[in-house]
Amino acid sequence: MPLKNRAVSHLRLRGAYLLFVVGLLVLSAMAASMAVAVIQPETGVQWNTRSGRVTAVSGPAADRAEVRVGDRLVKVDGLSLPDLPNAGHSKRPGDTLSLTIDRDGERHTVSLTLQPAAPSTVGERVIPIAIGFGFGLIGLGAYVLSRRRFPAALLALECLVVAGALAAGTLSTFKIPLASRLFNASLVWVAVLGMHLHLVFPTVHSGRAGRTIRRLAYGLAGLFTLFFLFPAWSVWRWQPWYPGLQWGIQLVLALSLLGQIALLVRATRSSRPLARRHSRLLTAGAGLGVAPFLLMALLPHLLTGSPWWPYQYTFPFTLILPLAYGYALSRERLSRWDRTISRVLTVFCTAILLFGAFGLAVQQLEPPAIPWLRLHLQSAILALAAGLAFWPLARIARRWTEWILFDVRYDYAGVMAALSEPLARTLDRPRLRYLLVETLAQVMPFEGAALLLGREEDESLCLQPPATLPAESYPPLPGSGALAAALVVQDGPLTAAELDRRLAGTSLLPAEAAWLHGEGIETLLPLVRENELLGLLLLGPRAGGDVLDGEDRRILQAVALQAALAAENVRLADGLRASRSELAQAHGQLLAAREEERRRLGWALHDGPIQDLLVISHRLAALETEAEEHTQVLVELRRAVVSQVHRLRELYAELRPGTLDELGLCQAVRALAIECEETHGFSVALDVHGNMAQMSDEAEVTLFRTAQEALANAARHAGAKHVRLAMMCDGQGVALTVVDDGQGFRVPGRLSTLARTGHFGLLGLEERLERLGGWLDVRSRPGAGTRVQAWLPIEEPR
CATH class of the missing domain: 3.30.565.10 (Histidine kinase-like ATPase, C-terminal domain)
Known part of the structure; x- marks a missing residue:
């Protein structure tokens, strides 16, 4: 094991170095792209790079040059258009651009003065760069939060490559040859890394087929990279077969996307609940990432001829996709935010649906004949209808998000309904053990559970048998040790690994170490009331390898509060039952002791002083007439009377200390x-x-x-x-x-x-x-x- 751990640590260290180097390169590319996007001037003319048709004209420079929508550009500064994605690639504001225009079969040349890029133009240019920065940041964040797991490293690397591709794509629009090469190579690596990620997450495909796919994918990516970075690429790109290469890249992207979808579909049918939940989460993230593009731009454009939102403003929503992957990989660290994330997703889904429907309806109700007032009145009515529909849609969206994030087999209300009232009525230990060890473990579910409750004799906590975890041989847990002190201040459940990290460096008693590192114990739920540890519920692994999410923690925290109150009631009931039993026993023994004391005193008085005094009385009676002749006998009788008086005083002292009165x-x-x-x-x-x-x-x-x-x-x-x-x-x-x-x-x-x-x-x-x-x-x-x-x-x- 030590050798294996060292090998894993070495691989993680190499992965961290790789991400650091790639991150620096991508950051440099984004900085260069940002600088070029801000400095590069604009022509005010937009055209189709294939046909040369002018699609949009804006700005005074284009007006002075008399460029019109529908004109066809033949040449720019003497260069044909296919070679010139952006005409101002090497010019600065104030320079002129020579345009050869074909209008109605006649060609003429005009001069266009370049203008500094308007803020809106700069904003549109930097949108891809900002999205790339978001991808990289999300990927690295997921890598750190997941404690450098291998799937998270793949996600971080893919996100960095996406960021690099977006930066290179932005630079390539300004006719920078190296940027175009990097853009094409990055697309291939995005496809390969995405495929590799889905081969190891949410389910691991480590068989022969998975290894073969990875080898072919990385080999293909290496060939494409060598081709695009080869010095002769600038000559090859003009060859007749080059467009086929572009189709090859698109085919690789399409095959990778189909493969990833197939792997996600297969994960939804997995026998492991955690894999199914992750696949649902990733699918939902992909859907939400493209939903604004489809509902607010593409669909309105297809139906009405213009998008409700500009296309470029829907692209930032694609950041939801890496967020979904990062959240799935780091869910153990982010589970406390599950409820917040569920609410955000509910509002987001509802808002996207309503905005898309509202925009489409407004576009359909906007013929030129409608007066201005009538148009705005109809828009107000549509807005009111959207507002009224918000909460019904939100309830549907909430059920959908909870199905994705949590598990439909149980919820907070169901678990509390099954346990709350029975716990409130519990007054004995076997019943409390049954509810927490068996009922709770079946409802949520857990593969095992055990309950420890405080003992009357001391402060330790002992196991309440039977348990469904292998813990029968463990000694009682000390109630005043370091482990108990850490549990008292805990609000809700925590995993054994989390508690072990908290107690790192703390000296634990053997009994504490046995319970903390016990076989099958994964989650500890302390039952605390008024800063006193009344009990401890130990839970085994989740069924199917699932992990505790935020909803599970919220449920267990509520169960702990109810169970702590029940444990307090059980302790009070035990004390009452013990007191009644002890009181009855003590009363019986007291009566017996009183009777015995009466008997002892009776026999003592009967056989001792009373008999002696009777004898004395008889002898004194016999000597009434002979007193003078029996002086010695009278002296002995006097001594006997004095002795009995002392004896009676001793008996009296046993009944009441006479020195108190005196x-x-x-x-x-x-x-x-x-x-x-x-x-x-x-x-x-x-x-x-x-x-x-x-x-x-x-x-x-x-x-x-x-x-x-x-x-x-x-x-x-x-x-x-x-x-x-x-x-x-x-x-x-x-x-x-x-x-x-x-x-x-x-x-x-x-x-x-x-x-x-x-x-x-x-x-x-x-x-x-x-x-x-x-x-x-x-x-x-x-x-x-x-x-x-x-x-x-x-x-x-x-």
């Missing part, structure tokens, strides 16, 4: 820290500031329980050595922070998830804090310790 929150927390140091063996750094006197009784109990639970977790689960406990009051509320250096753990997205594994402590504290207007924040990760932070507002004094 010492207050701050001292109770200090006592708790000292007890943990003595009981569990880790150090507690205590930091308490502020006045907590305004805290309610329930708030004090809640904060104390939070500190108690955090310290207990640090001892039981974290294996901490050092704990920092801080409690501060800022006048608005009390913040409690417990930080340990233990082993840490992965905190789930919702603390209610811990209830599934039987851990209710933090969940219960979070609910109690939120009920009092506060919050609980738990942050931890494996190997990095744990931080538990709680906050409660201070009650307003009453």
Whole structure:
């Protein structure tokens, strides 16, 4: 592959050099043509170069020479007319021209003073040069936009040769021999390059027949070029067989044109949708390029004897032809302009039809007997009729242009009708996957699709099986990596190649690289809502090798907005279902725990203090009459009663911390820290500031329980050595922070998830804090310790 890539790069570099050299030569020829067209004087007399008949007379010089329409010129400055396409080829303004005129069988000679070319004449002369400049510019632009593809290089070379032919043709009208040679040679090369272009675009014909045609065409072009550039050409052109050579050139042009048409027709029957679409686009471009000439000049001329528009003013519309080819070759880079181009084509087609019909109707309604006012009234009526017909014709033209540019199998309205309402009603992941992976892929269509959605446990996106792309073995996509960051800011779809270029030089995680360069993944459609990546739709190749155009991107962008909203609804519904399940489980376990606690306390009180106190009671009753004789027994009974009192106090402390009532929150927390140091063996750094006197009784109990639970977790689960406990009051509320250096753990997205594994402590504290207007924040990760932070507002004094 590296050797092949180097060979391709070398060929592209050589092609770029060739275009650069040809471009410089063509630019020089156009500059010379422009200079000659501006400087060359005009005679004011136009005649047929074959018959010599004068067809038009204009200007005072021709009037003074008494040259009339219908005269036949025999000689100009003593030269016969076939040798003189333009009589003023070597003269300057102010020089005289000797004309030998045959009028009614009598010959006489007149002198004609040459005049500087009028602006209108100069404009008509430079029209071919301007068209040639447009051809060259369009060809080079398409070459650059298509990233120097070979068909685009052929188009650019052909456009440059067309530009050179137009420049040489302009110079040849002023009897410059080399220009005439270059013009004829350029025509042959235009035919050959056009044939070669259609052999590789829109479909590639790489078989034996295609190679044979290319070899014959280039060999024929080489022979013609050698003939026209041979020094003896100036002698050969007067030989009797030379007109046959001109017919040969015309035959080559005709055969090339027929061959190109046949290849386009064959492409319209291709099995590849992209080739069919390109062939329609090229055919439409050719038709639109000649439509003004046919409808506004040639057809009115044939029907009425004069064109509606001058012929020369319809020639610039031929630039539509290279524009169509350039757009087809560069469509991937210009697809965002598809809608604009569709509107422009719609208006252009409608306007050409209406202008042609309007002009033809005006010409038909212009007999000399009609008064001036009546003529203009009829013209106004025709203009009104054309205006009324514009929108109906525009609707027809719009359907026609959309059939050419896009695909009639689906449109924006159809896709949105199939997906919009189902997406709005989607509340579960399987349904969302079905709509995006299967329904969308069938409607547009794509050869495969896969959907990634966010997980509850972390920020990553995981595959929703089954997928129609080979992506089952890929790991979850990190939600906080470089790839996700690039997708969040993307508005609409983008190809994997485009995203790869954007991330060039960026270090990607293995999971990110797997999804970016995955097999069959060509287009990525991020589902983003409020700058959060909720999901990612991966699309495979288009059916038949088609590419995304502007309409496809617009459809996918709208689908992404709807799908992002659906993904948000699915996430909320998942959270609600999980919360309800967790709440039901927690409620059941809470009831069981309450019953167990009641049972434990009941048995503890029944088997312990109660039984002992009953025994004490019986023994005391037996000693009522013998108290003095049993002093030692009474002492033991007293000790037993004291012991049971301590036991009952311990049970009471488990139900409610008594130090809160006796010492207050701050001292109770200090006592708790000292007890943990003595009981569990880790150090507690205590930091308490502020006045907590305004805290309610329930708030004090809640904060104390939070500190108690955090310290207990640090001892039981974290294996901490050092704990920092801080409690501060800022006048608005009390913040409690417990930080340990233990082993840490992965905190789930919702603390209610811990209830599934039987851990209710933090969940219960979070609910109690939120009920009092506060919050609980738990942050931890494996190997990095744990931080538990709680906050409660201070009650307003009453």
